[in-house]
Amino acid sequence: MKTPNAFRFTLLQASERRVALLVLCQALFVCASAIGLTLTGLVGSMLAPSRALATLPYALVTVATALSTVPVSLLARRWGRPRVFQLGALAGACGGALASWAIVRNDFLLFCTANLALGAFAASAQFYRFAATEAASATFKAQAIGWVTGGGVLAAVLGPTLAALAREAVPGHSFAGSYLAVVALALLSILVLSRLRGGTAAPVLAAGAPTPLLQLLHRPAFLVAACGCAVGAASMMFVMTATPLAVVGCGLPVTVAAGVIQWHLMSMYAPGFFSGRLIARWGVTRALWLGSAAMAGGSLVALSGQSAWQFGLALMLNGAGWNFMFVGGSALLAETFAHDSLADRTRAQAANEFLVAAIVAIAAMASGWVFDGWGWGHVNGLIWPLLALAAGSALWLQRRQDLTLDLTKTRLRRA
Template identity: 25%
Template structure:
């Protein structure tokens, strides 16, 4: 029999470690993202190519998601996370060298390695959730997502000083974020190896969800059977479309601002506002889910995404863009945490690595599509076209949410007796 107090203390230590390592990893991503679209357009000598390295990153993230999820099921969660943080280090090294050599191809390789790292890091919220009881998982997920607040602030604030620091050595200022990323990736890797013990997959056996009552039936569920579960479908849909809309506007905003003569300092503050929307209110989101349920919070997220897509193209000035990008992050946050909670509660421990890997594959492919398309749409019609596409996809999610509500209401309606 497991010792509840021991399990709780170990779960808390692992969660704190996951929080810190996610903050370091996220800071690397935020700092790099601030300069990636600008560097991409410069290296390729074409603004329509600005989203290509990000697209490569999302595609690599999509392709790596299932293998990493499978590895986490077979070899443990610590091994999968370590693969991710090692890939993050290699991504920073490769991107740094590509900037020095003005190599667009090398920059894309760095993007691919970054995507592999992201596919692993995205599992962290599920790893934290599985080592707590089912009724606490939405709140735990929200706490892990909140780590992005530190990433948002730290990552954005790293850009100007890292550029100043690296330029002292006669190197391009925009290579600074990648140099800092090498150290952050190494730190995350070391912390994971030391403190993620015992492996969370072992602790997860102590906590059963309401869907894990019949172990024999769960053991025989195929991937197709799991993906047909209404909560699984809806959770994945919320995350996939939320990611698409967010990526469509987020990726191109730095280039849009660069067109209007905003410097990297101002751009980094807008990205910080966006990241604060993504992560800063996560604790509140977890409580909203606990009080009103995942479906209601996803509906709120849809409304906020629609508002963001309308506001973003209106003005190129700092305040309207910062507000629009904050709303964009907030709408994503509502869909992301609610969808993650729906998915986590619907799965057994031995299914989570694979199915959550498949979810990550869908989310990443959605992001890759949006990242590639947004540069093309922006080249055709400025920020208005990406805004219109994002608006349309938000409406699609809203429609699916209403369909889900109606389906669940029918299931809960008792059949009249004859």
């Protein structure tokens, strides 16, 4: 019979294995997503009837992500996260196959449909980090989110490289082979996700009826967490979606655009291996301030010129800023609802993911329109009000918490 210590060690090992599998799943998803980030705008401009519609296909990824988040959350509660994650990966495989066929047929509408399926894949993958927090101990939740987010660092190198290597795999149809690589990555994800079954014990449910949704969403910490995640993701998407068009529009080759996106992805995911630890030490509000400052710095670099190194540095700062804002907001969300019932926790997560995806969808759709109408400078300048909102909300929460702490200390002294 196992001793209590041996039993705890076994649970710890199972928990760590589950987090490791989720890191691998995140890497495979990001690798597939990186192909879309690199090529969708370019393929869209190749197939679209108008240049202003070039970013529409990728915008539909974010639209589908927004529409899929709530169903994914509801199905996960009924069927379990692993099965829903596998269905999401299957949608990714179908989307990659449809995108490849759309390029062969020169069919813009079919390419848009393919990106809707890829958005469903993205919606399920967004919950990987929350699945990791459920497998992690209370003191390891922020680090678990950071590690799963950091799982994309290898994909940042492999994704654009795969896109370039497979570009001419289908003779006479550039980029069709790149989307076949998406199919392979999604199918491999299904295989890895099958290992998640039975990985952890069932969550402990709180007693009582579910809390009204509006009551959950009115929590100050939820509002700040959602603001941090949404502003970070929307600002990143708004700038990143237009970047390949700006790079190629300056006369630089497609290889430079792929390299810029590659460094951008590296800076997005590499900080995940230490940002969770820093957030646990510094606090979420400082992480949100740091992320906002990094993104603002990236926009200043982008406004300073349009050489290859300026595009690269601007997108690296943008990616690092996203990491601190997204991981920080996610950690605050996990902390806020850590002691709620599973039903309340998953509803809050779904609401956060829906809000983030909806705002990101608007940013992605507006990006091509703003770039086509006003140029690269406006794309970078328009994110400043959003960054000010995120930093200001974090400051408001910090002051609110400090005031609550001071009042508690005063009451204790009087008692």
